[in-house]
Amino acid sequence: MMDDVPPEIPTYHQVMAAEKRAAIIGAATGLFLRSGYAGTSLAKIATTAGVSKATLFKQFPTKAALFDAIVTDYWRPQHESDHDQPPTGDLTVGLETVGRRYVALLTRPGMADLFRIVIAEAPRFPELGQTHFRLGKMPFFDSVRRYLEAEKDAGNVDLTDASLAATQFLGMIADFVFWPRMLLLDYSPSDGAMDGAVIEAARTMKARYATT
Template structure:
């Protein structure tokens, strides 16, 4: 019985948490970060103030939770854990996950909040970078380093390679959405953008494409 009640309470707490983060994101966009109070968020989320403060004692803590949750994106979009061994398959899997993640309207909304409030609240940008983008970036960088160490790729600068790969996808999926209200590429167009990014990476880093050098040797 206790286990059943515990599961029920966990679902209820998660439901309230989702209502809070959704209301906060909406209000941050409408009123700005500074113009939104925790009391108003509680009202919009239809939860008590005590419930909100129990989960998020400060507005900064709430924003950081939003950043973390959006970048995690749920179990299907969590930071890449693709094993090395097949560079094409690995990059394709990571690319699709990344496109799905940054293509969500909530992600564009999060970036808009940060950009709008950055001059007055630089800590929002820091939270977005350190809690969201950076951990995801590092996970992709480690994957490329693993492919290099496995001998399936020649990636002497995994940091630059990660920038190239994620940048090619974001430049099509995310950044136009920041400026164009009607930017909504079809799933087929997004898949094509990811495939082109993968093809470019393979041409540059796949071991067979750069002369078959063993891991650690400069192809130059």
């Protein structure tokens, strides 16, 4: 029997690179929000992040590559288990699980700012919206759609369009948890209220689609 392989310990250089990457992404997000995508240069981002231009260019040779990284980072699940699809058999529990993951993503610090950047700059830079949709929203949406299709294959739900059902479910949550933040900067519902929105959305989906 082979011994368990211990996890790799990051080296000093790996830790420093990760810290610089986080500083670059944080600086870029703030500058994009204040000055716009077009009005922010990579040189200004490097200065604000406290890194050399060579360091920035090594990690992100273009502003587009940097924006891609920002979107990917913000939408990345916080826990490895969040990648797992809930087991089929209990639609309410499964939807509450994915619903709470969605709340965790939407309320992540900076997520509202990221949306504001995309909304403000999309008319001039439509690729920003496409990137946000392709790298951010769509992977999570697909995970919800696949879960609903698995429940359908198991005979637990009766639906003809899993994409529509996923849109309905996520929309019920986002309309309470997230979208008011775009207009009301002090909008901050309690954790209990947000969890209640997830529970009610799951119950609504069960009432509409459950076979029993």
